[in-house]
Amino acid sequence: MKVRTRSSAILGTICLVGSLALGPASADEPAAPKQAAVALTEVATAQNPVAGAAGPDDTVWIAERAGTVRVLTGQGLGAPVLDISAETTTDGERGLLGVAFDNDFAHFYISYTNLEGTSTIDEFAVQDGALQPDTRRTVLTQTQPYENHNGGDIKFGPDGYLYIALGDGGAGGDPQGNGQKLDTLLGKILRIDPAGAEPYAIPSDNPFVGDPNAKDEIWSYGLRNPWRFSFDSGTGDLLIGDVGQSDWEEIDWSPASSEGGENYGWASMEGTHPFRGGTEPANHVPPVFEYDRNGLGCSVTGGYVYRGDAIPDLQGQYIYSDYCDGTLRTLKIENGTVTGQGDLAVNGGEVISFVQGGDGELFVLGLGGSISRIDAA
Numbered sequence: 001m002k003v004r005t006r007s008s009a010i011l012g013t014i015c016l017v018g019s020l021a022l023g024p025a026s027a028d029e030p031a032a033p034k035q036a037a038v039a040l041t042e043v044a045t046a047q048n049p050v051a052g053a054a055g056p057d058d059t060v061w062i063a064e065r066a067g068t069v070r071v072l073t074g075q076g077l078g079a080p081v082l083d084i085s086a087e088t089t090t091d092g093e094r095g096l097l098g099v100a101f102d103n104d105f106a107h108f109y110i111s112y113t114n115l116e117g118t119s120t121i122d123e124f125a126v127q128d129g130a131l132q133p134d135t136r137r138t139v140l141t142q143t144q145p146y147e148n149h150n151g152g153d154i155k156f157g158p159d160g161y162l163y164i165a166l167g168d169g170g171a172g173g174d175p176q177g178n179g180q181k182l183d184t185l186l187g188k189i190l191r192i193d194p195a196g197a198e199p200y201a202i203p204s205d206n207p208f209v210g211d212p213n214a215k216d217e218i219w220s221y222g223l224r225n226p227w228r229f230s231f232d233s234g235t236g237d238l239l240i241g242d243v244g245q246s247d248w249e250e251i252d253w254s255p256a257s258s259e260g261g262e263n264y265g266w267a268s269m270e271g272t273h274p275f276r277g278g279t280e281p282a283n284h285v286p287p288v289f290e291y292d293r294n295g296l297g298c299s300v301t302g303g304y305v306y307r308g309d310a311i312p313d314l315q316g317q318y319i320y321s322d323y324c325d326g327t328l329r330t331l332k333i334e335n336g337t338v339t340g341q342g343d344l345a346v347n348g349g350e351v352i353s354f355v356q357g358g359d360g361e362l363f364v365l366g367l368g369g370s371i372s373r374i375d376a377a
Contacts, residue, residue, distance in 0.1 A: 035342045036313035037377035038328075042370055044077040046070065048090075049365040051098045051153070052355030056105040056129040060357050062371060065095040067112070072371065081131055082124075088112045093170075097152025101126070103160055107194070109139070111154045111164070117144045119152065119166060123194060139194045140217075142185050146170025149225040157191070158236045158256065161203055164190040165240070167225035173245060173276065174267035179222050180281070182214035187266065189226065189240070191219035207261035220254070222264035222281070228302035228353055232256075233360060234316070237333075241302025241320060242287075244270050249300035250287035251320065253336055289331055289338050297322035301351045305333075308360035311376045317342065319362060319374070321351035328364065328374070348372060 048065040052072075055061040060072040067085030071078045088095055098111035108124045108131055119142040125135035139162075144150055149167030157163050168178045168187035179187035193201040208214035229240040236256030242264065244250060248271035252264050262285040265271075268278035271290035291297065303320040317330040317340075326347040332340035349366035356362055364372045 035330075036311045036317075036344065038311060038314065038344050038346055039375050039377040040328075040346050040348060040364060040372040041375045042372045043363070044072055044371040045369045046077060046371055047369065048095075048367055049352070049369065049371055050096065050367065051111075051353050052363065052365065053099045053101055054356060054358040055101060056126070058358055059129075060355055060363060061099055061101075061108075062355070062365070063096045063099045063110070065090055065097075065367075067096045069096075069099060069110070077371070082110070082133075084110070084112060087114055089115060092117075092147025093150055094147055097150060098154040098165075100154045100156055100162070102162075102195070103156050105129075109154055109162065109194070111152045113144065113150055113152070117147055118142065119144055119150055121154065121162075121164060137199070139199050140164065140190075140192065142166060144169060144186075145176065151223075151226050153226065153228050155229065155231060157231055157238075159203075161191050161193050162200075163219065163229070163238075164192070165223070165226040165229055166190065168223065168266065174224065177267065179224060179266040180263075180268060182208060182211070182218060182221065185215055185217060187221060187223050188215075188218050189220045189223065189229065190217040191260065192217055205259070207259060219260045220262040220264065222262075222266045222269075222284070223252075224266040224270075226302075227300065230302065230304045230354075230356070232305040232318075233307045233356070234305065237305075239288075239302060239305070239318060239333075240264075241300040242266070243299050244293075245275065246293070247271075248273055248290050248292055249297065249322070251289040251300065251302065251318075251331070252285070253288035253333060254285070255336065288333060288336060296325040298324035301353065303354040304356045304362055306360070306362060306374075308357075308362065310361055311374070314374075319344070319354065321348060321354075321364070323350055323352060323367075326351050326366075344374075346374075 050065040051063040068080040069082040094113040096112040121139040125132040148170040151165040151167040153165040202216040225243040240252040306314045328344040330342035348364040352367040353365040
């Protein structure tokens with residue numbers, strides 16, 4: 001597959017903008033790990049696939065940005081099982097942006113911007129693998145001051161709580177200072193318990209519970225536009241791809257043992273670099289990896305640590321990409337340090353998301369329409 005140019009019409013609306021040069025080059029740069037030979041096998045095409053989640057009975061549920069959800073099985077991609085296209089818009093970076101199942105597949109969640117641009121998380125009960133439309137309820141909303149940097153990714157953690165990524169509210173340079181403010185949900189990863197109360201409960205061990213100057217929902221902060229995060233299914237570690245402003249793309253990491261509260265620095269910092277004369281916060285947690293825009297990239301797409309069985313040489317490596325570059329690359333991360341970098345030598349086009357199947361195998365979504373599985377070559 002060929003990467004589209006940066007002038008793509010789609011890039012103008014959803015690209016999330018950032019950059020690529022794949023790690024600051026230095027004599028201390030980690031050596032490449034043993035590199036797996038892989039191929040991308042296109043298994044289906046969709047209309048702007050933007051997110052996905054492992055579903056019941058070995059299915060993968062695919063969200064299309066305009067508002068539809070379709071189920072991928074061994075027989076291909078089925079007809080929409082959900083259509084909210086009348087309730088969202090693809091203006092700017094808006095649309096249906098994330099989907100997730102809880103850990104026992106009893107509920108399905110969607111993350112989208114409504115017609116006013118408000119970030120919205122809705123829940124549906126699931127019975128016998130099917131959505132129950134009459135059970136739909138809104139769990140959380142957050143108004144957005146601009147039409148970009150919505151974030152929108154959602155995942156259930158190993159702890160059974162729902163994690164929600166929200167960008168800093170948009171425009172450029174975080175004009176409202178939301179990344180470092182604790183009295184707003186913008187520029188954050190949130191952690192809530194949608195089953196614990198109506199509309200949701202706050203886990204009692206969230207890091208800012210009881211702080212009158214902070215939102216109880218906050219798990220971590222200092223993010224610009226966290227575009228795809230994941231939990232390592234082998235270790236429980238959290239990895240976040242955070243899109244940069246103009247110079248640096250970053251990948252953030254926190255261990256499964258984290259008690260939350262990490263400050264990833266935006267907008268005082270862009271990666272490990274002061275942003276526009278900013279001062280590094282005393283509690284700044286620097287990225288585990290960053291890359292500049294001296295290459296073809298513009299917007300990091302966070303991925304997953306590979307835990308499938310089909311490609312043994314890929315085991316334990318974090319796979320990520322960039323929307324503008326499209327090349328699949330890897331990091332070997334040990335105890336919060338990158339010990340190896342790799343290039344899988346395959347290109348997924350406008351890589352907007354990765355999806356982890358129930359068996360640990362990974363799919364690559366190209367916003368232009370491709371849904372591909374990463375296979376052994």
